[in-house]
Amino acid sequence: MKMKKSILLWAMIGVTLLLTSCLDEGSRNYDETSVVYMSTDITTGRVYGRTLTSKIITSANMQLMLPGTFQFLRYSWTEEYGTTPITLGTTSTVVIQADNVAIVGEPMEIGRVSLRMNQTPPQTETPDKFVAIDSPVYAEDKIYLGDHWLFQYAYEAKKGEDADVNFYYEGNEGALGNEATIIIDLTITGEPEAGSSTTAKTDIVALNMSQLRSLYESSGTTDTKELKVTFKYYRKGGDQLVSLGTYTMKINQD
Structure with a gap:
C-alpha cells in the first residue's frame, strides 16, 4: 500500500505520534x-485494523471498536502471537x-469530520x-483509510478551551478542472479557567474526502x-x- 507520509511536528509537540516502530534485526x-483505521472482515465479522505502517492487525480488544473509526494505538507482535x-x-x-497483536495502554479515538x-x-x-499544520497523511487507495486524510495540527488555548477544526471546499471558479481548494478553519471553543495561561496543544483529525471524490469522478473523459x-x-x-x-488525489472515472 503506497502511503503519502510526512515529517511530523516532533520538536514542537514533544511527543511521539504515528510512526514509532522498533524492529529486531533479522x-x-x-x-x-x-493511527489505525478499523475495518471488518465481511465473511467472519471480525474487526481488524489497517495501520499507517501498512500492517494488517487484529486483537480481542479490537472487537469492541467501531469499524470506520480511527484509533491511536500502541501494539506489539511476536511470532508466538500468531496470525488470523x-x-x-x-x-x-x-x-x-x-497479526494477532497485544495492545498496550488505552486506545484513543481520533476525531473525524x-x-x-x-x-x-x-x-x-x-x-x-x-500555530502549524503538518502535511496530510493519506493513501492513494481510497479503500485503505476509508478515503480519509489525516491532519496533525498545533494551536494555542487556555485550560478549559478546545479546538473545533472544519474543512470547507472552495470551488475554483475559472480554474482548471483538476484543481480544488479547501480552507481549514479553526475555532477555539469553551470557557477558559480564570487565571489559566495560554499553552500550545496538538491533535489529529481525520477528514473524509469521499464527497470531493464523488464530485470529480463523473467529470472528464480519461480513466484516471x-x-x-x-x-x-x-x-x-x-x-x-x-x-x-x-496534494494529489487520484480519481478513477467511469
Whole structure:
C-alpha cells in the first residue's frame, strides 16, 4: 500500500505520534505506535485494523471498536502471537494473514469530520489561527483509510478551551478542472479557567474526502484524473490565508 507520509511536528509537540516502530534485526517482531483505521472482515465479522505502517492487525480488544473509526494505538507482535486470516474488501476474495497483536495502554479515538461542500467558513475580523499544520497523511487507495486524510495540527488555548477544526471546499471558479481548494478553519471553543495561561496543544483529525471524490469522478473523459488539492489556513503571525501545500488525489472515472 503506497502511503503519502510526512515529517511530523516532533520538536514542537514533544511527543511521539504515528510512526514509532522498533524492529529486531533479522526478526519481524515489532512494537509500534500508530493511527489505525478499523475495518471488518465481511465473511467472519471480525474487526481488524489497517495501520499507517501498512500492517494488517487484529486483537480481542479490537472487537469492541467501531469499524470506520480511527484509533491511536500502541501494539506489539511476536511470532508466538500468531496470525488470523482476514478477507479484504467487500467483494474481494483476497485473504491476508493479520497479526494477532497485544495492545498496550488505552486506545484513543481520533476525531473525524466531513468536508463541508456548500458552506463558507465563518467570517470574522480576528480568526483563530493555527500555530502549524503538518502535511496530510493519506493513501492513494481510497479503500485503505476509508478515503480519509489525516491532519496533525498545533494551536494555542487556555485550560478549559478546545479546538473545533472544519474543512470547507472552495470551488475554483475559472480554474482548471483538476484543481480544488479547501480552507481549514479553526475555532477555539469553551470557557477558559480564570487565571489559566495560554499553552500550545496538538491533535489529529481525520477528514473524509469521499464527497470531493464523488464530485470529480463523473467529470472528464480519461480513466484516471489527478486532482490537485490545495489547503489554506490562517497561521499565527499573519493576517492572510497561507498555503499548506498542494496534494494529489487520484480519481478513477467511469
